[in-house]
Amino acid sequence: MQIDWWTLALQAINFLVLVWLLKRFLYRPVKDVIAKRRALAEDALAKAAAKEAEADAEKDRLTAERDALARERHEVLKAAQKQTEADRAEILDKARAEASRIVAAAEAAIDRERQETLSGMKREIGQLAANLAAGILAQSDAAALANACLDHMKTQLEALPAEERDQMRAALTKGVTVVTAVPVADTGAWTAMIAAALGPDGRIDFDTDPSLIGGAELRFPHTTLKFSWADHLDQAGRILQGDDAVS
């Protein structure tokens, strides 16, 4: 067995040249491609991670937006409910006020109608009573009735305040008319009663008015003193009708 040293050296050189060639044409290009591919993969992963982060951020934003919308919806519903309750309360208040007004108006109308009815009834009753009394009195002795009020007239004239009586006494000088329902038979008694109450100075006339029914009226130029039954019946009728102004 022998070794050819030339061959050994050539083979060693050949192998080293092969190492250089493969490094130049195989390992370095493959390493570059692998590195490039790895960089692309890392870039893709980084982009995916960025996209994921972006998606997470978008998700968080949408979640926050959804929560905000839910809160807003809740607030709007709450406000709408509050507004509805306020409107309802206002409508109820208005309805109650309207109902109260209608009820008050109805009560007032009823009261007014009742009052009118009552007044009408009183008026009719008073009128009826006056008519009945007038009917009864018309059948009685009018002359007697006229004379019957002489004492009453005298008492009333004497009871007048002095100032008022002085005014009547002054008016008497211009004349007074004694009006009765039937002609006065005893004018002297009337003249004496007036002279006794107001004084002798004055002119006294007599006149008749059947509407007086009974009694008499002293008609001065500017005032009239009524002592007739018609006036009494009129006052009684007004009292029956509830007229407070009657005295």
Place this chain on the structure above:
Amino acid sequence: MDINPLAPDILFHIGPVPIDRAVVTTWAIMALLTLLSWLGTRRATVHAGGLQAVLEIAVEALETQIRDVLRRDPWPYLPILGSLFLFIVVANLSAVIPGLKPPTAHLETPAALAIIVFLSAHAFGLRSLGPVNYLKRYVKPNPILLPLNILAEFTRTFSLMIRLFGNMMSHEFVLAIVVFLAGLLLPVPFMLLGILIGVIQAYIFTILATVFIGAAVSGEAD
């Protein structure tokens, strides 16, 4: 039968340098590997084509194997270790081509490869650890073992050479004997077995070289 089958088969001379058949075969293998590499990577893109994909798969497989053994970045060691494997595989498999004799079946080629492994292991070790730390490994675990450690450096290189040479040479001899005795068809199973042996021997040679370099760069005993 007076021709020595182990004698160099000189084809021609370049000046004083005799050119052996194994050298010419080696040049052809170098040309083939370089051409394939150039074709596969001349327009290397991220989206690999057929040949580029094959080359990438081969390189990545080698890278993974070296990384698993060395447990460090394999790229500084890949050119020499990867080239070892590819060259030995192609050289061993060249036996299946009629008329070709594998260069590894001649002593000079495995010897050259073993010497390169021997020198590169020391070179990587010195570069990785520095001269002092690198030389300290020869006196570990005990300075008494220094002669044995030095002797082991040579014996393991020698065994690396002889293992490859012996296997390939013996396979050639067996194949020649079977052809001589049994004719043309019977050697076919032996040739298929030769393919397996060629790949296994290339793997063993490369892995052992990787282990030697790994031991050198890490400062550990083999």
